[in-house]
Amino acid sequence: MAPLVLFGTLLTHLFGGSAGREGTAVQIGGAIADQLNRWFDFDKTERRILISIGITAGFAAVFGTPLAGTIFGLEVLLIGKKRYFGILPCLLTAYIANFSCQLWHVPHTHYPIHEMIPALSLSNIGLSLIAGILFGLAAWLFTLTGDFFSAQFKKIKSPLLRPVIGGIIIVITVVLLKSTKYIGLGIPMIQEAFNNPSDYYDFLIKLILTTFTLSAGFKGGEVTPLFFIGATLGSALSGFIPLPLGLLAAMGFVAVFSGATNTPLACIIMGYELFGFQPVVFIAIACITAFIFSGKKGIYIAQKGGIKEKLYRKLNL
Secondary structure, three states, X not given: OHHHHHHHHHHHHXXXXXXEOHHHHHHHHXXXXXXXXXOOOOOHHHHHHHHHHHHHHHHHHHHOOHHHHHHHHHHHHOOOOHHHHHHHHHHHHHHHHHHHHHHOOOOOOOOOOOOOOOOOOHHHHHHHHHHHHHHXXXXXXXXXXXXXXXXXXXXXXXXXXXXXXHHHHHHHHHHHHOOOOOOOOOHHHHHHHOOOOOXXXXXXXXXXXXXXXXXXXOOOEOHHHHHHHXXXXXXXXXXXXXXXXXXXXXXXXXXXXXXXXXXXXXXXXXXXXXXXXXXXXXXXXXXXXXXXXXXXXXXOOOOOOOHHHHHHXXXXX
């Protein structure tokens, strides 16, 4: 799986597919870690912890956020008491993976907030809640759109034909848009969102292109596109919500990811690692609110039995 997903993702990016790279890193990390089962007799819980360690390494290495990577690896796959057994090995592996990138001089992208962070007041908390709800709805739309496109492509009986048809449609779409800013990782657009207000439709175009690309069978990740969607949505909201543009972009950056992956703790910590301590309360409000308002399912099908699923079941939603 590791070499297949690696070269599959490289081909996706080479030909303009709208996808990320962290999903590839996470799959590579999980696949490599799981090979230890060939030599050791692990039980089911130990194997899940082992795979979480691989996921943690991939996430931490790609984004340069070892603490967030640790919590992400535990949050996305392990439930309840199992998490506590995995904390130390995940933490150590995350820092080793991050150090490996530094050793090889692999840089990470930085997204600075240029404005002053406002004081925490009741009005600003209310505005953060409103923004968080909108970020949660964007995450819900991402999951819903992905499910819709997946269902449509499954109607094509031949798996090899799906990316051919999908690729042609993507090429036509890019030609009609007369722009390549929505394909690939989209990092320049994310950086721009922190400096100037994005157009209100930027996040929606990226959302549709990403879910379509992945549903058609192209390899890649969802996280960097989710960062794009969140940052551009937050940037566009600065025209309606009286909070600093950079702060709203940062809130959306991690909050849409929080809602789509059901990993609010990892996203709060990532917000701290990427943007510093000052905006962390605003980021936490947005992440938790987006987590609640993003629907009961996320983009990871292996994620079952979580607190949100139980909450929605009690509410009969």
